[in-house]
Amino acid sequence: MGALPTTQKERWQRGALAGLLAGILASLLMLLLSLTMGSISLPEALGSAIAQSLPLPVFDYLHTLLGGDAKHYLFYIILVGQCLVFALFGGLCNLLADRLNFGQWRDEQGDLNYSVGLMLAFILWLFSGLIFLPLTGSGIFGAQLVTGALNTMFSLAITGIVYGLLFIFLHNRLTWRLLRRTASPDQETAEALESKRIERRSLIRNSLVVLGLGTLGVAAWRFITGSSGGTASTADPQLQSNLLNKYQQKISPPPQPTYGEWQEVPGLSSEVTSNAQFYGVSKNLLSDPSVKGDDWQLMVDGLVSQPFTMSYKELLALPMHKQYESMMCISNEVGGSYMSNALWEGISLKDLLERAGTIKPGATKVVLYAADSYSDSIHLAKALEPTTMVAIKMNGETLPTSHGYPARLLVPGIYGMKHVKWITRIQVVNTDYQGYWQQNGWSDPAPIKMTSRIDTPTYGSKVSAGKQAYIAGVAFSGNKGISQVEVSVDGGKSWQKANLRRPLSALTWVLWELPWQPQAGSYSIVVRATDLQGNVQNPKIAPPLPDGSSGYHTIPITVS
Missing domain, CATH: 3.90.420.10 (Oxidoreductase, molybdopterin-binding domain)
Incomplete structure (x- = not known):
């Protein structure tokens, strides 16, 4: 079986495909090492650098658009980009193997020697450690990271070697597959081969399009529906104007908390959040550190x-x-x-x-x-x-x-x-x-702004007319406590004091509830709180960046 006659374009495509497949497996290995051994993750390093370098307005826009999932989308985009870079290196390697043929890098059938894969791994290792990581602010071979330079050098070497050897193996398998086709008695016509190449390119292109549209679709869905989960209403200017005009910044003397008889209400947050349900946020795109207590x-x-x-x-x-x-x-x-x-x-x-x-x-x-x-x-x-x-x-x-x-x-x-x-x-x-x-660009003092939330009924839900119901939720003011919570069912025109549950300490949120037996109709439920010093929650709508959000939680309810 003779050598495989191929054009430069075909060599590029074969190398890029082998590089892409090897890159996907090498990237999975990199993530596995990061999750299990705390080793370097190049997508995490780049993602962190991008997050810190984004202009404040852009960061705010993306945070508003995608919410807390923005960092995950960024990670996936970078991960796809890393696999494409692996494909680029594979295509270039297959071309340069002929132009820079120092020694016998390719045999007469067109197979690449595994020494080429090791050379490619070494180049990628140097590129990652001496160019890529310093550009992300991580230092030479990640010297500025907690993982340290030695750990980074080792994990990058393992990932690079696996990529290089897999690339050669996959490239040679693709080469032998084409050789068998050209040597077969019933070999395909040139038109059939070209058709299959077009199909492969179309499949890759369509996969990338689907991935991009999927990401944009999720972002659009979050943009359309995200605010309905419970932010202050900005759609009704009259409501906002009414709240601001009647706003009283402080009550003196402060109201005395009313801790009445408590009724357990379905849908209300638990007074103590379980460890599994406690919210979690970190700067890390994928994996948080796994620290060993014995070594800490x-x-x-x-x-x-x-x-x-x-x-x-x-x-x-x-x-x-x-x-x-x-x-x-x-x-x-x-x-x-x-x-x-x-x-x-x-x-x-x-x-x-x-x-x-x-x-x-x-x-x-x-x-x-x-x-x-x-x-x-x-x-x-x-x-x-x-x-x-x-x-x-x-x-x-x-x-x-x-x-x-x-x-x-x-x-x-x-x-x-x-x-x-x-x-x-x-x-x-x-x-x-x-x-x-x-x-x-986020606040350095970062004092908590007073906030209150309606847990039940939920946004846009339907309530049965003439039946006993409850409006309930939580209020929080950092270490200033809560003296009263007021609820309005008519868009802030009138207010009723809610019953409070005695807090577990002066540092916790306060659970509140209001019995309600509504008649048929549409309602706009609003909640506000007052702390123990008499400060009233601010109705002015503000986004989280840079000092924390403010405004009154407002939800529409239909009673039928």
Whole structure:
């Protein structure tokens, strides 16, 4: 069987197809190593760099359009792009193997030697470590990442070698397949071969089109329906104008909470959120870090007289206390689900700082570093508050991996991005340190804005006329508590006080409910809250970026 006569275009196509298939398998291996061993994930590195470099208006638009899933869409797009880059390298390799034939790289049948695959792996290894990763801000071979340069070099080498050898194997299989066809007595005509090539190109093109349209379709669906899940109503200017005109910023003296007889209402949030249902947000596109407690250490240093490092076992031996505390993400929309409540157990951050001796003059902030290269800071005065905690247990269980095992920060009264997970270092500094999200334009002080949410009835639902029903939900004001919740069923023209359930602590949300026996008709239900200091929830509609959302949760209801 002689050599396969092919054109330059055909060699390119055969190399690109082999590179694409090998690239898909190599990418899956890279993700597997990242998930199981904490190794480098190139899509994650690029995605993080893109997220931080996006102009604030673009970031805000994408966040509004796609919500919390935006980072997942970005990851999938980059992953597809990585596979296409692998295809590009495969096509170029198959062309250059003939033009730069240093030694016998291809035999007489057209097969490539496996040494070519190893050479390709080495080139990709150098390209990733010396060019790609530095451009993403990760340093040479990821030296700036928590994974470290050695881990990155090893995992990139494994991925590259697997890709290179798979590329040669697949390329040669494609070559032999074509050779058998040309040597067969009933070989296909040139027209038939060309037809099959067109079909293959069409299949690849159509697959990419379907992938793109699918992504755009999901984005469009989120754009059309996302706001119906519970944000403040912007469609009725008259309603917004009415709320703003009648807005009273503060009530003095503050109302006294009314804790009446409580009725369990279906659809109302649980007072304590289970670990599995507690909301989770991180900067990571796909996988969060998996930290081993036996190897973990916490460093406390900076402007302190006695810096120290302790193990997880030593941390567990310290005196601990418990506190109920609710958390809310700064990206939470009005009426959104990024808000939860749990019982936490841990060590006061103040106690850890005191263990480090005297805080030196000039110190202004405490910086928290995490195992996923995330970082943020809080003001020293906030760090010294007794309720600021390094938590190691959640709802009576060891802190789950997704919520920061082995240790995370809790900072009552401040949005969740400041509650750093997977802590590895606590540093006292005299600079105005700006964390990961602050560099992206989000608020640095990040105090929680008062919010209230209607859990039941749900948006656009139908309620039976003349039957006993309940309007119920939650209200939250960080560490300022809730003194009253008011509900309007006529778009803010009149208000009724809801019954409150006594909160588990001054740091948690408050559950509220209002008995309702409606008549047939259409209703616009609005809710607002007042904190224990008499501050009234702000009706002015604002998006989450950069300081957190505001506005009144408003839902339409049909009673029939």
